[in-house]
Amino acid sequence: MPDWLAVIVRSLLFIVVLFLVAKWFGKKQISQLSFFEYVIGIAIGSIGAAVVIGLEPSLFLGVLSILTISVIPFLASFISLKSKSFRNIFEGKGTVLIKDGKIMEDNLKKERYTTDELLKGLRKNQVFQVADVEFAVLEATGDLSVLLKKENQPLTAKDLHFSIAPIKESQTVIMDGKVLNEPLSTAGRSRLWLQIELEKIGVLLENVFLGQVDTYGQLTVDLYDDKLQVPPPQEKPLLLATMKKCQADLELFALGTENKEAKKMYHVNSEKLQEAIDKVEYLLKE
Incomplete structure (x- = not known):
């Protein structure tokens, strides 16, 4: 086999091996690498490079070496689930940098963390005054929690x-001009409803790049043509306007009747409806 073809084959093989190893590690290891996992990653990369370019002639030994090294963090993670002391060594632990608005200078030196880095971390958390902070911790991943x-x-x-209704997940019901049936069903809507809503705003399905149903059951769309304005x-x-109209009608009914009991009933219900409007008006104006 020519050298150039051998390199291509080895590269493709190790891409597959590394992909399977990464999938085996799971999402946690991919998103947040500990120091130990970082070292393991460098070692695996070095072995893979050596085998791909032929410094290690045996493919089998190269793959075996990668699999052996990959097992180590998996076993370490398993042990860390059982032992907190081992977990502190393997994954590290957070260090308090600010407590009661005061900087812990000794901990800064211990972590080799400069004042500028601390202020930068605070700004990333939308904090610009150290005195405003109750507690700030440098996590083992390097993130600053404030x-x-x-x-x-x-x-x-x-x-x-205030008692607030829970917010439901928005459902993407249209993507690339096509209706997604499962999210539409999850949102409790039908294709007929979707078609009616599109007709209300004068939009054709094939012109919609993305359509979503929010927690209130409203449809919002993004069109392929960004120049078109969608209401x-x-x-x-409309719900807020209807509630206000009903409240006004009750006041009119109270003024228009001579029956004292009816007048009182209309007036009491008008006040109750006004109280309801006051509670939900800020939500319906969003």
């Missing part, structure tokens, strides 16, 4: 004692 002091954290619905969904504004 917890703001309570008074500096954004207000949430829980802080305001925003109208379900929520």
Whole structure:
């Protein structure tokens, strides 16, 4: 076999082997490599390169070497599940860099982490004042986790004692001009509904690059032609307008009747509907 063909065959073989090894490791190892896994990756790459260019003449020994080295982090991960002390050595552990708004200088030196790097990590977390930070930890992966002091954290619905309905996952129901039946069914919609919604905004199915149904059951589309303007969904504004009209009608009914009991009923229900409008208006205006 010519040398150039041997290199091509070896390269293709090792791409397959490395792909299978990566799949075996799983998503966690691919997304966040520990120091040990990083070293293992370098070793596997070096062996693969040596076999591909012929420095190691035996394909079998090269593959065997890669598989042997690949087993080591797998076994280490298994042991780390059983032993926290081993896990701290194998995966590392976080280091506190800021506590109660104060920088832990000794820990900075221990991690060889400069003040500029700390400030940069804070800025990535949208924090610009060290005094605003309750707790900051340098994770074993090198990421900086930041917890703001309570008074500096954004207000949430829980802080305001609001009850918020859970947000459902948006479903992509159209892709490349084709309807995706499974997401459409998951969203609780039919092809007929989808066709009606497209007709409302004057869009043909084949002109839609991407269509999604949001948590409120509204259809939003992105067209192939970016110059075309698509009107925003109208379900929520229409619902808000209908509620306000009903509330106004109840007030009119209360003013238009001479019956005291009917007047009181209309007035009470008008107030209840107004309270409901006040609670949901900010949601329906989004």
